[in-house]
Amino acid sequence: MEEVKETTNTENTNKRPLETNDDNIESVKKIKTEDGTKIEKETVCGEPLEQPKQENENENENENDEDEADEDELDKVEKESESTTVTGTTENKRRPNKPPPVRPPKLSKEELVELQNKTKVTTDESRKKKVAIILGYSGTNYAGMQKNPGLKTVEEELEHALFRTGGILPDNMYYQQKVDWVRCARTDKGVSAIRNVVSLKMEMGPPDFEGMRIALNKELPKDITVFHIMRVNNSFHAKNAVDARSYIYVTPTHVFEPKFAKKKKSTEEVEGGGGGGSSQWKFTSDTLSILNKVLSFYLGNHRFHNYTSRKESNDVSVFRKIHSFVCSEPFVLEGVEMVSINVVGESFMLHQIRKMIGCLISFIRKGMFEDCETRDQAFDQIKAYINSTFEHKPLNLPMAPGAGLLLDYCIFNEWNKNNSSIHGELKIENDHVEEFKKTIYREIALLESSKQEFKNWIEKNLDPYPLPYDLMDEIIKNPPPAPQKKVRAPSTNPNRMSKRERRELKIQSKKYERDPQNQNNRQELTINQQLAQQKKINDDAAAATATSSASSSSSSSTTTTTTTISTNPTTSEDVKTDQTTEK
Secondary structure, rough: OEOOOOOOOOHHHEEEEEEEEOOOEEEOOEEEOOOOEEEOOOOOOEEEEEEEOOOOOHHHOOOOOOOOOOOOOOOOOOOOEEEEEEOOOEEEEOOOOOOOOOOOOOOHHHHHHHHHHHOOOOOOEEEEEEEEEEEEOOHHHHHOOOOOOOOOOOOHHHHHHHHHHHHOHHOOOOOOOHHHEEEEOOOOOOOOEEEEEEEEEEEEEEOOHHHHHHHHHHHHHOOOOEEEEOOOOOOOOOOOOOEEEEEEEEEEHHHHHHOOOOOOOOOHOOOOOOOOOOOOOOOOOOHHHHHHHHHHOOEEEEEOHHHHHOOOOHHHHHEEEEEEEOOOEEEEEOEEEEEEEEEEEEOOOHHHHHHHHEEEHHHOOHHHHHHOHHHHHHHHHHHHHHOOOOOOOOOOOOOOOHHHHEEEEEEHHHHHHHHHHOOOOOOOHHHHHHHHHHHHHHHHHHHHHHHHHHHHHHHHHHOOOOEEEEEHHHOOOOOOOOOOOOOOOOOOOHHHHOHHHHHHHHHHHHHHHHHHHHHHHHHHHHHHHHHHHHHHHHHHHHHHHHHHHHHHHHOOOOOOOOOOOOOOOOOOOHHHHHHHOOO
16 A cells, blocks of 8 residues: 555544454364363264354454455455555554364264254155255354354355255265355355345255245254245356345444534534434435435446455456445334445445445535535535545545445346246245344344444544545545556466466467377477486486595505405496506
8 A cells, every 4th residue: 555645634644443353253162082171173963953042142243344245256365454554654453363263073974864864854756956045144143154164154054954954965065066056145244134045956856945945944043044945947056147236234324423514504403313423413304315416426337446455456356336326214223213225236345335335424424515515516525535436546445334234135137037937036025034124124223222333433433533535635636547567477386376377378288288299399308308317317426436436545555455345336447447456
């Protein structure tokens, strides 16, 4: 990150505390060995695999630091400390190293068969079929969606439930590639989902889809629910077939209070309470129209490199397209007035949605609409600030808490258009889904009413560290040029090559081997190499022999007529010398 010029205005310093992450909580239990020592071990499909009560213990009350993830870029990527730009310098804060999670042991096939026979609902007539599972879950007690050995994840719970019901055979347990397991959207720690999709080849018929759904819900914990199971074509890929994803961010309305406005607020808004904020401010319809207008500035295809981490501005993958971005009418849950902000896009990067929400809150709290002479002037100023974040300049943007983020549903318009007549549409809308959605909303409201999740974030992480408006003004006046793309020198070591380099090397090797002329040249080259290697060995042996003979002749007497037997190998010149002395 480039250095920022030192300024005396503390409001414009680009210094922001890092959003700390707690390491994912390991689901392990301690057992005692015969010698009394304790070891940590996790039961995998144990006897039986009892599901713990999924109570909202809020262990990660202020540490929910994950959000949506880009499906192609975040495979096994650990969360790293963000670079914090301080006046004149760049400071990197690192978390202390902690031991990795304990990988649970694998059960043998005999143990898996014995365990599955107790609870399975499939029979010998069941066959493997490609299906899509639509499920919802609360991510409060989980370390993310993707399976991570040693950590409590949603996929692990779903896999265990499928195994107990007989949907996965013992031979395919622990190997998701054997059942073609693919998830549509991968959520991270603390992020919930209403309708996520997982595709796999599952043992079915009997039971039917409804029977398998009921059996799975009996084996799953209360905070994971399967809404629908349907047949899909064998080429269906949950991640590649999706057209867009819809996310929702739920937040209290008091976060939009223009606390830092320099001019006085209008008398129309000085009434009522804001649900946790100032008692003299109220969220009105005018505030809602302002939010929707500001959110519309994010629509389209833009360079979102400042809204994620570990990405350069000249990287092609930072371009993302936003289809819609709107805020709902306020509603009250658990005594807290809240709004839900819905964003639909083709794909999202790590922290992208949470940083867009953080910038929105920061713009509104600055009080631009109260300080500017006209509302159009305030809109133009905010739009210019948002466009400056898309320029080739690294900026440290605020990131909203991860507790308010949830995946709403995945959109399969193209697949439904081509296959709905055969398999039906891949979507579900019923009262069960809406009730589960209200439950997730209620959990978020409880975090604010009991723990004041958002209020603490504003007081500790947002208000003390405002956006670098001076730097953004400079970017608006003088847009920086695109930096030179870093070109990595091709590596000759296959272990350090990229996938593309290894693929190209493999293609070139095959073309070289297919050419008959190259085969003859390779044979001649091999013979010449062998001769050169043998010659080098002989030269080294001769040099070693000459050195040993010279040292032995200097130590022994040259006038003796007795021939001595040397343990060292002799050369032809040494043999001639010995013969003359004997004569």
